[in-house]
Amino acid sequence: MDTMLASELISKLKFKEVENFTDFEVALVTQDTREVVADSIFIAIAGHTVDGHAFVDQALQSGAKLIIAQKPIKVGVPVVYVENTYKAMAILSSAFYNYPSQKLQVIGVTGTNGKTTVTHMIDAIFRDQGQKTGLIGTMYRRIGDEVLKTNNTTPDIITLQRTLAKMATVNVSEVAMEVSSVALIQGRVWGVDFDVAVFTNFSQDHLDYHKTMANYAHAKSLLFAQLGNSYGGKEKVAVFNLDDPMSKKFMQDTPAQVLTYGIDSPAMIRAENIDIHSQGTDFDLVVFKQRYHLHVKTVGLFNVYNLLAAFGAAYVSGIATEDIISALTKFPGVKGRLQLLSHKQVSVIVDYAHTPDGLLNALETINDFAKGKVYCVVGCGGDRDHDKRPKMAQIAVANSDLAVFTSDNPRTEDPQAIIDDMLKGVEAGTAKVIVDRSQAIRWALEQAQPGDVVLIAGKGHEDYQIIGKQKYHFDDVEEVTNYFKQA
């Protein structure tokens, strides 16, 4: 990468106060003292947990030569004061990495459920075309075949710009990324030049953060509002699920052209004659009145919606309908999303459903093909939306023969207290409680007879459990396969 002078970078900040400035070549722009190297610019962020302004001394010790701050600090190096360091971070990181999103086709996917699935489907379509792709989301950041770990579904803006820059350097052409509501509020995608924005659906989650459904909806709308406002340049398109009432609102918030998909509404891209079975789904895809028959490996009505969303994103990116269909037909599914494991005619499904709507969809899908009893092992994450707990519990009890309430990631909460919140949603004695997740899974597997289905919900691909502030190795799939080995 070409080096950049600090003066050149901070010239991008229009309104600022500069103290004791001397120029230097910038090695790194970061908000995290743990990343600072010699000749870094450190941006102090007043976060939700701690205040980065209190870490400035550490940044200096590690070699920071310039501090960007929004509160008065006393240091022996130059300081640039701005109104909002989050905004400064977005502007500086974008400039430092030379506006990488402008060199890439960036497709952002937002919605309560389905983001990881849809981004993987989009990625599979472009890969099938022989393109080098980038993927950013809950499970990882992937640059071509290189897999990088991630802390958040949508990374902080510096990590994001750095990742996009690396993608551009190694000739990635398309990037599919999950854009979470929290990220939209925190400005983690400010300045990202999205070409396509996709909406999956809207239901309850993250009320711990957003407080009200209206705030949560507003957060999601920001992606569509951000979708380019200068016509005549790159064509921008918003892809909406017309069956979700929230689409109508978001359509009004976007200056972009709109493509719609749906099943029940008269959308431009539709699925008809849907036949869901345990090994896959058959349906007719109707693209502006042209009809194609598809047989796909994914199951569940919600996955038909995900396929339509991915189809829409690829279609507006110029891929031929037949090529998109060919790729979607081969799509194997995503780890931990309705992942089927079987042993002696007992079916176990590991699924990442961690919202009321996600859990209901997973259980309805399973009930459509289960021949015997349905067991549901489920917990709710600690330090997250409390309000969804009784709702998920009620859905588990109402849509299974036996629900087992257990721990998800308790984080800093008391695991029993989380389960007590769940129990408020059901009648006494209607659910079995086993706090230890491993024991709960084992117990359900012991009960299951041939023909029965056990859904293990909430953690999907996760290979850890967070108890307190500690991350322990834990993998639902591994728990099941270990049990099967000795059963």
Ligand SMILES: CC(=O)N[C@H]1[C@@H](OP(=O)(O)OP(=O)(O)OC[C@H]2O[C@@H](n3ccc(=O)[nH]c3=O)[C@H](O)[C@@H]2O)O[C@H](CO)[C@@H](O)[C@@H]1O[C@H](C)C(=O)N[C@@H](C)C(=O)N[C@H](CCC(=O)O)C(=O)O
């Ligand atoms: C509540 C929340 O959103 N927190 C995010 C936020 O952290 P924060 O505001 O608490 O930051 P902080 O820990 O107070 O630190 C403040 C500043 O001090 C700096 N610092 C801190 C310590 C230190 O030693 N040195 C130092 O420089 C930090 O780098 C930071 O710049 O900024 C961090 C960096 O971007 C995120 O990793 C972190 O996500 C935490 C892990 C989190 O749990 N977030 C969840 C709510 C979240 O964002 N989820 C969404 C949606 C998931 C989905 O449904 O798909 C996501 O996109 O992941």
Ligand SMILES: Nc1ncnc2c1ncn2[C@@H]1O[C@H](COP(=O)(O)OP(=O)(O)OP(=O)(O)O)[C@@H](O)[C@H]1O
């Ligand atoms: N279109 C959909 N509508 C409703 N539920 C869905 C849909 N797609 C997936 N789900 C359910 O939600 C779970 C999570 O799916 P996925 O990981 O794709 O969503 P996500 O939006 O990425 O979630 P996160 O918010 O954690 O990033 C799945 O395991 C499934 O149970």
Ligand SMILES: N[C@H](CCC[C@H](N)C(=O)O)C(=O)O
């Ligand atoms: N991205 C979601 C994932 C929840 C997964 C569930 N296993 C939990 O820990 O609550 C969140 O951070 O809220």
Ligand SMILES: [Mg+2]
């Ligand atoms: Mg996700």
